[in-house]
Amino acid sequence: MKVTLFVTCVVDMFETDVGKATVELLERLGCEIDFPKKQVCCGQPFHAAGYVESSKPMIKDMIETFEDSEVVVTPSGSCALMFKKYPEILGNEPHWAKRATTLAQKTYELTDFIVNVLKLENVGAKLNGVATYHTSCQMTRLLGVKDSPFKLLSNVEGLQLKPLPYRYNCCGFGGTFSTKMAEISEQMVDEKVNSVIETNADILVAAEGGCMMNIAGRMERRKVPIKVMHIAEVLNSH
Known part of the structure; x- marks a missing residue:
C-alpha cells in the first residue's frame, strides 16, 4: 500500500526522530512511503485560537497537497482530527468542502491505520x-x-x-x-x-x-x- 506521510509541524521542527521512526515502521510493515514537500501547517493552531478565516488558506494548500494520495497517515491524533474538521470549516464553499471530505475520509492516525487498515x-x-x-x-x-x-x-x-x-x-x-x-x-x-x-x-x-x-x-x-x-x-x- 502506498502511504502519504503527513509529518506535522511539531515532528518536523522538534521531534524528527518520531518522523524517522514512523517511516521505518511503515516501510517494515510493507508500505511504500510518499512525502509531499509542499505540506505545511494543517491550520490547527490558528483555528483553535479562533482565527478560522486565517486558517483557510493553509487548509486549502493541504487539501491540494494531499489530494492525489491513496491514504494519508500521521503520527498525531490532533492533526488527523484537524483534517477531519476540514469539511465543516469549508462548509460554505461546496467545491472545497467536497474535496475536504475526500481527504478526511482517507486520513488516519498512525496506530489506527496499523490496527484497522493494515489489520495488525x-x-x-x-x-x-x-x-x-x-x-x-x-x-x-x-x-x-x-x-x-x-x-x-x-x-x-x-x-x-x-x-x-x-x-x-x-x-x-x-x-x-x-x-x-x-x-x-x-x-x-x-x-x-x-x-x-x-x-x-x-x-x-x-x-x-x-x-x-x-x-x-x-x-x-x-x-x-x-x-x-x-x-x-x-x-x-x-
Missing part, C-alpha cells in the same frame, strides 16, 4: 522496560482512537505496560492554553507527572507531540528520570 496488532517490536501510556485528549475523546495504541503496545516483546492513574486527564498542553493559562497548565502537568511517577515506569509512551513536549519538559525541570517516547519509536524498536 503485533508489529514485531521488542523493547525491554516498564512503560505507561498517556492518552491524549483530542485523539481519544474527539478522534475516537482509544484501543489501537494499547493493542499494539501489549504485543511489544519485553515491555511491561502499567496503567496510568487518571489517564484521561489532560496534561495541560492544549495548544495555546499552556501559554495563555500557564499557571493552571503547570498544575495540570504536575498532576500528570505525579501520576506517571506513581506507576514506577521507566518509560512514558505518548502518541501526541505536544503532550510529549509538555510532559517531558516538566519532567526535565523536576529532574524526573523517566524517558518519554512516541509510540512510533516504541513500535519501531527491534
